[in-house]
Amino acid sequence: MKTAFATEAPRHRGKKTNMRIRSLFIFLLFAALVLVSPGAMAQAGKTYAITGAKIYTLAGPPIVNGTIVIKDGKIAAVGANVSVPSGAQVINAKGLEVYPGLFNAVSQVGLVEVGQGEPGTVDLNELGDYNPQIAAATAVHPASEHIPVVRASGITHTVSVPGGGVISGQGSLIHLAGWVIDEMLEKKSAAMVINWPRLAPQGGFGGGGGGFGARRQPFSELKLEYEKKVAELTDWLDRARHYAQAMEKGSKENFTRDEKLEALVPVVKGEVPVLVMTNDDRDIKNAVEFCEKQKLKMILGGGREAWKVKDLLKQKNIPVIIGRTHALPLSEDEPYDKPYSAPGELAAAGVKIAFATFDIEFVRRLPNEAGQAVGYGLSHDEALKAVTINPAQIFGVDKELGTLEQGKIANIIVTNGDPLELQTDVRYLFIKGQLTSTDNKHKQLYEKYRARP
Numbered sequence: 001m002k003t004a005f006a007t008e009a010p011r012h013r014g015k016k017t018n019m020r021i022r023s024l025f026i027f028l029l030f031a032a033l034v035l036v037s038p039g040a041m042a043q044a045g046k047t048y049a050i051t052g053a054k055i056y057t058l059a060g061p062p063i064v065n066g067t068i069v070i071k072d073g074k075i076a077a078v079g080a081n082v083s084v085p086s087g088a089q090v091i092n093a094k095g096l097e098v099y100p101g102l103f104n105a106v107s108q109v110g111l112v113e114v115g116q117g118e119p120g121t122v123d124l125n126e127l128g129d130y131n132p133q134i135a136a137a138t139a140v141h142p143a144s145e146h147i148p149v150v151r152a153s154g155i156t157h158t159v160s161v162p163g164g165g166v167i168s169g170q171g172s173l174i175h176l177a178g179w180v181i182d183e184m185l186e187k188k189s190a191a192m193v194i195n196w197p198r199l200a201p202q203g204g205f206g207g208g209g210g211g212f213g214a215r216r217q218p219f220s221e222l223k224l225e226y227e228k229k230v231a232e233l234t235d236w237l238d239r240a241r242h243y244a245q246a247m248e249k250g251s252k253e254n255f256t257r258d259e260k261l262e263a264l265v266p267v268v269k270g271e272v273p274v275l276v277m278t279n280d281d282r283d284i285k286n287a288v289e290f291c292e293k294q295k296l297k298m299i300l301g302g303g304r305e306a307w308k309v310k311d312l313l314k315q316k317n318i319p320v321i322i323g324r325t326h327a328l329p330l331s332e333d334e335p336y337d338k339p340y341s342a343p344g345e346l347a348a349a350g351v352k353i354a355f356a357t358f359d360i361e362f363v364r365r366l367p368n369e370a371g372q373a374v375g376y377g378l379s380h381d382e383a384l385k386a387v388t389i390n391p392a393q394i395f396g397v398d399k400e401l402g403t404l405e406q407g408k409i410a411n412i413i414v415t416n417g418d419p420l421e422l423q424t425d426v427r428y429l430f431i432k433g434q435l436t437s438t439d440n441k442h443k444q445l446y447e448k449y450r451a452r453p
Contacts (some may be wrong), residue, residue: 003086047071048435049084050414050428053093053335058100058389068409073433075081078404089435091428099384100404101411101431102419105321105391106275106301106356108159110140110174126164130236132263134169136160137188140181142419146360148440151176153364154419154426156334156411159190159395160357161275167236168193171275175411177431186409190395191299192267196278196287197224213385226262230290237294240264267353271420273297274396275321279304279327279330288316299394302358304330307342308351319352319394322386325372337376343386344377353382354391366387371420409433 048070055066056079067082068075076085082148084090127136140160150158161171169191178184199222243261266272276287279302288309291298303320306313313320327339335341346353355370358364370383378386392402400409413419414428429436 008432023129033302036046041430046434047076047088048086048091048430048433049082049088049095050091050098050412053096053098053414054403055098056100056384059270059403061272063106066098068126068404068412070412070430073410075122075404075406075408075410075412077406078144086362093428095416096427097417098404099154099413099415099419100388100402101413101429102154102367102387103354103391103401104150104155104158104356104363104387105354106159106161106171106358107363108163108358108360109176109363110144111136111157111160111162112360113141113144115256126162126169126430129165130167130232130260131162131165132167132192132236132267133259135172135188136162136170137172137174137181137185140172140174140184142178142180142184144442147176149439149442150363151429151431151436152426152438152440154413154415154441155363155366155430156429156431157186157401158363159391161191161193163193164369166195166197166233168195168294170272173397175431177434177436185277186400187395187397189263189266189272190397191273191275192210193275193277193301194233194320196276196283197226197233198278198280199226199286201282204273209318216369219429233290234294235267236261236264237296240268244268249284261376268294270295270297273299275299275301281305281308284309285312288312301325301356304339304342306351309347310346310351313346314350319390320389321354321356321394322346323356323358325355325369326362326365326367340372340376342385343370344379347386349379352390352394353386354394355383355386356391366418367424368422371418371422374420380420382420387420 050068055063055068055078057063063080066078066080067084069077069082069085149307155176157173157175158170159173162169171185171191171193172185173190174184175186199232234326240261243258244253244265267274274291274296275292276298278281278284284300284303284306298318298438300318300320302323304323307318322343325339329336343353355366357366357369358394370387371396374380374383389398389402392398403410404412410430410433412430413426415424415426429438444453
């Protein structure tokens with residue numbers, strides 16, 4: 001018995017060892033697959049060729065019956081006489097049109113899932129009024145159900161921004177496809193978001209706030225609050241400049257890191273723009289004056305009354321990211337169609353404009369918001385630029401995005417018509433050079449209830 005036990009034990013231990021080795025091998029293989037995601041593996045060797053389409057590069061005249069080649073996530077070639085590489089997956093786009101992917105300049109994509117009644121699905125605001133260290137990218141949820149819905153409308157990238165307070169944090173430029181945020185991220189700090197203190201009274205026709213029985217705050221109180229907020233904002237910027245000097249010239253032994261001031265250093269150096277959110281013309285003028293004095297690179301966000309100060313914005317070379325055109329006038333004295341016509345007025349004055357929805361509910365309607373302005377004075381070419389190349393230029397990524405040119409990131413849409421028209425469908429969608437599904441929850445529910453008995 002002892003001899004039998006002695007001879008069997010080594011075989012048993014050998015089986016255990018083999019099982020451990022196999023388990024370790026499987027674990028390592030699984031880890032490798034996680035680290036090299038399906039998207040990354042597909043992108044590494046996949047080449048596509050879109051042929052026979054009318055290509056709107058937005059860098060020149062349309063190319064009739066053109067070809068665009070996509071390789072390793074970039075546009076490898078585009079033109080009328082481009083040869084198709086051997087082994088490329090060919091998409092016959094005869095009768096279709098090709099455009100750069102649309103850019104929603106400011107949104108809440110990835111930060112809000114259910115906006116009303118479910119605070120656990122909203123990661124938009126941080127506690128406190130000054131949070132420059134917060135970057136939207138750290139809170140973006142890549143598996144959000146909103147993302148497939150948004151990109152089905154041809155929107156391939158957006159700047160997702162935090163909210164709340166005076167300095168909300170950093171808006172992050174993300175692509176709308178990827179397993180994890182690292183695959184989606186294009187620019188972590190695209191702009192520092194500042195909610196400009198209001199000097200204009202709250203409420204107003206179509207402007208929200210107020211209401212019957214609500215106390216209308218006296219101007220004297222508004223002014224005191226406004227001056228306090230501006231003084232606080234000035235103090236933060238001054239401290240950031242002193243912090244920058246300490247970083248460069250101070251003794252490391254006596255240096256204490258401050259993440260908030262550190263995040264503001266690129267802002268005061270002019271390396272990161274400030275996205276100043278405000279609507280009233282008086283507030284806009286005050287914000288422009290403040291940013292000029294502080295030597296900040298300003299982008300105006302919202303700008304419902306920017307048309308009233310369009311000459312000032314042109315003179316100071318300040319771009320405007322316009323909110324939804326499908327909106328009520330800001331005051332009862334404005335024409336009913338002012339939200340429709342304001343983009344055209346700004347563009348005619350020479351102000352660079354981009355369109356944005358600033359929310360999560362209407363992000364997918366971005367192309368139609370731009371299209372609405374075309375019927376009220378904005379040229380079709382300018383409307384297209386305002387959802388493609390203009391926002392790319394405003395955020396300093398026009399070398400990578402915004403037009404269909406060799407070497408740029410292949411964010412591309414193939415449509416059956418004008419993307420600004422409501423009835424147009426996106427037939428094919430590429431994000432970072434990968435053919436991306438247009439399937440989404442809205443489409444699934446439509447098909448489910450359309451097929452009901």
